[in-house]
Amino acid sequence: MRRRHRAAAPILVLLTLALIGVLYAAVGSAATAQASNEGATTNAQLVKQGQQLFAEGCSSCHGLGAQGGPEAPTLIGVGSAAVDFQISTGRMPLAAPNAQAPQKKVIYTDQETAAIAAYIASLAPGPQIPTDEEIDYEDADLVEGGELFRTNCSQCHNFTGAGGALSNGAYAPDLRDATPRQIYEAMLTGPENMPVFSNETLTPENKQAIIKYIQNMDEQASYGGWAIGSLGPVNEGAFIWIIGIGLLIGAAVWIGARVR
Amino acid sequence: MSVMNKLGHQAEFLDDRLTVANWGKRNLRKVFPDHWTFMFGEMALYSFIIVLLSGIYLTLWFKPSMTEVVYNGSYTPLNGIEMSEAYKSTLDISFDVRGGLLMRQVHHWGAMLFIASMTIHMMRVFFTGAFRKPREINWTIGVLLLTMGFVEGFAGYSLPDDLLSGTGLRIAEGIMLSIPVVGTYVSFFAFGGEFPGDEFISRLYGIHILLIPGIILGLITAHMLIVWYQKHTQYPGKGRTNDNVVGYPFMPVYMAKAGGFFFIVFGITVFLSGVATINPIWAYGPYVPDQITAGSQPDWYMGWLEGALRAMPNWETTLWGHTISWNVLIPGAVVLGVIINLMLIYPWLEAKVTGDKKEHHLLDRPRNAPTRTALGVMSLTFYMMLLIGGGNDIIGSQFNLSINAITWAIRIGIFILPPISFVITKRICLSLQRSDRDKLLHGRETGSIMRLPEGAFVEVHAPLSDNEKAVILSKNDITPLPWPEKVDANGVKDPNFKKDHRWARLSHWFFSDNVPKPTAAELAEAEAHIRHSAAEGAPVIAHREQLEPEGGVLHDPSAVEADKEPITK
Numbered sequence: 001m002r003r004r005h006r007a008a009a010p011i012l013v014l015l016t017l018a019l020i021g022v023l024y025a026a027v028g029s030a031a032t033a034q035a036s037n038e039g040a041t042t043n044a045q046l047v048k049q050g051q052q053l054f055a056e057g058c059s060s061c062h063g064l065g066a067q068g069g070p071e072a073p074t075l076i077g078v079g080s081a082a083v084d085f086q087i088s089t090g091r092m093p094l095a096a097p098n099a100q101a102p103q104k105k106v107i108y109t110d111q112e113t114a115a116i117a118a119y120i121a122s123l124a125p126g127p128q129i130p131t132d133e134e135i136d137y138e139d140a141d142l143v144e145g146g147e148l149f150r151t152n153c154s155q156c157h158n159f160t161g162a163g164g165a166l167s168n169g170a171y172a173p174d175l176r177d178a179t180p181r182q183i184y185e186a187m188l189t190g191p192e193n194m195p196v197f198s199n200e201t202l203t204p205e206n207k208q209a210i211i212k213y214i215q216n217m218d219e220q221a222s223y224g225g226w227a228i229g230s231l232g233p234v235n236e237g238a239f240i241w242i243i244g245i246g247l248l249i250g251a252a253v254w255i256g257a258r259v260r
Numbered sequence: 261m262s263v264m265n266k267l268g269h270q271a272e273f274l275d276d277r278l279t280v281a282n283w284g285k286r287n288l289r290k291v292f293p294d295h296w297t298f299m300f301g302e303m304a305l306y307s308f309i310i311v312l313l314s315g316i317y318l319t320l321w322f323k324p325s326m327t328e329v330v331y332n333g334s335y336t337p338l339n340g341i342e343m344s345e346a347y348k349s350t351l352d353i354s355f356d357v358r359g360g361l362l363m364r365q366v367h368h369w370g371a372m373l374f375i376a377s378m379t380i381h382m383m384r385v386f387f388t389g390a391f392r393k394p395r396e397i398n399w400t401i402g403v404l405l406l407t408m409g410f411v412e413g414f415a416g417y418s419l420p421d422d423l424l425s426g427t428g429l430r431i432a433e434g435i436m437l438s439i440p441v442v443g444t445y446v447s448f449f450a451f452g453g454e455f456p457g458d459e460f461i462s463r464l465y466g467i468h469i470l471l472i473p474g475i476i477l478g479l480i481t482a483h484m485l486i487v488w489y490q491k492h493t494q495y496p497g498k499g500r501t502n503d504n505v506v507g508y509p510f511m512p513v514y515m516a517k518a519g520g521f522f523f524i525v526f527g528i529t530v531f532l533s534g535v536a537t538i539n540p541i542w543a544y545g546p547y548v549p550d551q552i553t554a555g556s557q558p559d560w561y562m563g564w565l566e567g568a569l570r571a572m573p574n575w576e577t578t579l580w581g582h583t584i585s586w587n588v589l590i591p592g593a594v595v596l597g598v599i600i601n602l603m604l605i606y607p608w609l610e611a612k613v614t615g616d617k618k619e620h621h622l623l624d625r626p627r628n629a630p631t632r633t634a635l636g637v638m639s640l641t642f643y644m645m646l647l648i649g650g651g652n653d654i655i656g657s658q659f660n661l662s663i664n665a666i667t668w669a670i671r672i673g674i675f676i677l678p679p680i681s682f683v684i685t686k687r688i689c690l691s692l693q694r695s696d697r698d699k700l701l702h703g704r705e706t707g708s709i710m711r712l713p714e715g716a717f718v719e720v721h722a723p724l725s726d727n728e729k730a731v732i733l734s735k736n737d738i739t740p741l742p743w744p745e746k747v748d749a750n751g752v753k754d755p756n757f758k759k760d761h762r763w764a765r766l767s768h769w770f771f772s773d774n775v776p777k778p779t780a781a782e783l784a785e786a787e788a789h790i791r792h793s794a795a796e797g798a799p800v801i802a803h804r805e806q807l808e809p810e811g812g813v814l815h816d817p818s819a820v821e822a823d824k825e826p827i828t829k
Contacts, residue, residue: 099662142336142337143336143337143338143339143340143341146337146338146341146545147341150423150545150548150551150553151548151550151551154423154551154552154553154554155551155552155553155554156554157554158553158554158555159423159543159544159545159553159554159555160543162555163554163657164554164555164653164654164657165554165652165653165654165656165657165663166663167662167663167664168662168663168664169656169660169661169662169663169664169665171656171657172554172657213337216337217543220337222537223354223355223361223537223540223542224361224365224536224537224538224540225365225533225534225535225536225537226535226536226537227537227540228536228537230540230543231555231654231658232424232553232555232556232557232654233424233539233557233558233559233560233563234555234557234560234563234650234651234654234655235654236372236538236539236559236560237372237559237560237563237651238560239536240369240372240373240376240532240560241376241560243532243536244369244372244373244376244528244529244532245373245376245377245380247528247532248303248373248377248524248525248528249296249380251521251524251525251528252296252297252299252300252303252521253296255296255299255517255520255521255524256294256295256296256297256298256299257296
């Protein structure tokens with residue numbers, strides 16, 4: 001009698017599992033796609049979904065009607081831009097009350113974020129999520145962006161946008177990994193300790209210029225070699241003491257080694 | 261005719277006219293002791309030369325002018341912006357001059373290395389007591405060199421007129437303003453009017469490339485001539501005394517070593533400048549008084565003063581309509597002045613306390629001057645606290661700490677930690693002294709355990725080598741200043757009693773808890789003990805605590821004469 005190869009059984013199991021997986025993914029994603037299509041059909045439905053998500057994930061601090069609570073501000077009138085910024089950077093929902101909400105893993109999908117934003121926007125008018133056109137910085141003025149950045153941003157976010165300390169454990173975050181939309185929303189809504197730069201203070205063109213400057217900082221070559229974190233002289237001092245003096249002392253020990 | 265002959269003729273030509281042969285022979289054969297810590301000063305010298313050379317290159321393109329011009333160069337993010345000529349020419353050096361950015365970075369990294377090398381050189385000199393008589397003057401010159409290094413470095417940092425330069429100068433202006441009564445006059449005098457004015461960069465330029473480098477060169481020359489003339493100190497060891505110098509001749513050994521080391525320092529500096537950015541002035545932008553960046557810091561050597569400024573509470577007093585800003589005056593001017601002056605006079609201060617008027621050419625081991633070593637570590641702790649305070653924002657944002665908490669930790673730590681570090685260091689030194697004494701009397705612990713016939717376990721102790729003995733015996737046991745008599749033998753009151761008593765008390769404190777090295781008699785007894793054991797054929801070797809509470813010290817088997825039976829069999 002011919003025996004089957006001894007790996008046959010495990011292979012069969014794996015193949016079956018893979019087949020089930022593929023089928024499930026196909027059916028599942030189709031279902032999700034359908035759901036999101038349904039969700040996006042009307043704004044009213046989006047708001048309803050957002051309200052549902054808000055009640056589940058946000059209301060324990062912000063109150064059932066987003067009116068705020070002892071530890072959380074009211075969200076009535078903050079607008080969809082604030083919601084999108086806070087959720088898309090992972091700052092909300094908050095893990096624990098601290099000096100400042102840290103950036104962390106984003107837990108809502110884009111669609112869910114949009115739903116919560118729509119719900120908050122439905123409560124009272126406020127700054128809206130910028131459109132793709134508004135954040136299109138391709139034609140913005142880089143030089144003007146630099147001037148505006150150094151006048152308005154660098155005092156907290158540092159000259160390359162690497163971030164800096166504020167008082168009592170708060171901080172201005174690193175801008176180099178933020179998306180243009182998040183930067184735009186932050187200027188518009190002034191999250192945490194950041195001042196609001198409304199469209200009257202910094203026009204959309206100004207904001208685009210600033211975004212262009214930040215993106216350019218991130219993209220341009222590091223002309224002098226390794227930038228040591230772009231944090232200024234503190235890191236340079238640490239570098240010269242650890243690497244520079246370290247190498248020189250190593251050389252001195254080598255040269256001064258006793259010739260027996 | 262051979263090459264050597266030709267050379268000989270030329271040498272003769274020179275000698276006939278300058279009579280340098282004898283002088284040269286004597287000095288080229290001059291002996292210097294050898295140790296890697298003796299090269300820190302060389303590191304400083306070579307990095308200074310590197311900074312000098314790269315600086316000359318930069319002067320070819322740098323324009324020390326505050327005239328406003330519009331930039332139109334290779335760095336597009338700043339195109340069309342108004343800036344001073346100084347900043348524009350620095351941008352041009354960075355982006356349009358061949359090798360310019362590398363030279364700028366060599367100049368700046370070299371400057372940082374220069375001051376860092378001076379710092380570790382100074383630490384070596386301090387902790388080994390090399391500043392003692394007759395080298396006090398050279399110590400003073402060294403302190404002046406370090407201070408000049410600070411000033412020179414700060415001037416260089418201020419010249420490019422970028423945002424960081426201007427911010428630093430603004431602080432310097434604030435410190436000038438804080439000087440009571442004359443502050444505003446000093447500031448207007450320095451800046452030629454209201455800050456920033458349009459003259460300061462060109463004034464600073466002359467100071468940076470001419471005045472201070474000239475002073476530094478002069479001081480370095482004096483420093484090295486004195487070293488040459490007084491001869492270099494040496495670490496204790498076999499055959500090394502206070503009256504000789506054990507080492508190698510300058511020619512050819514040190515000529516080769518020093519020459520080679522110069523190229524190593526040069527290579528390392530250029531390598532660092534090739535791979536790591538320093539002061540990316542293009543990213544800071546030109547100085548505009550209403551702009552500022554987070555992470556505005558001075559270079560590291562000014563960091564401790566920045567720390568003092570940041571840690572100081574915001575105290576000020578108003579007297580007759582004038583404000584005295586203690587918050588700037590104390591950290592900015594008083595702390596710096598007091599510390600530099602203490603450093604300048606330290607050699608004389610210590611000599612006054614120890615009453616030690618002898619010449620010292622043999623270095624102290626740090627443990628053998630516990631109070632000095634502890635004072636040094638205490639000062640370094642103080643310095644480190646201020647340095648950390650100067651970077652409180654970077655430390656805060658990078659390590660998720662509250663900047664306020666760091667500032668308070670510095671404010672409290674600066675008073676508490678230095679005394680604690682003093683006590684800990686002194687105790688460590690004294691323990692090391694005790695262990696040295698044990699080693700002399702009982703030999704070195706080998707870590708081999710033996711079992712005796714009667715069942716006891718003992719550790720084998722090996723006798724010290726002659727060199728180890730010489731090192732330990734180099735300890736100077738100085739008696740503190742005598743207590744003064746209130747009334748002398750003739751019944752006359754000593755008018756200086758109170759003052760002398762105070763110095764004597766300080767002296768006794770300085771030498772307190774010293775563990776005296778074994779006397780000649782004690783050493784002889786220990787030696788005899790070892791010989792005795794050896795003569796008895798006693799294999800042994802050990803600290804026989806269980807058997808001989810007095811601690812018999814015997815020999816290492818390998819050290820017993822060859823005709824004795826090895827004990828391991």
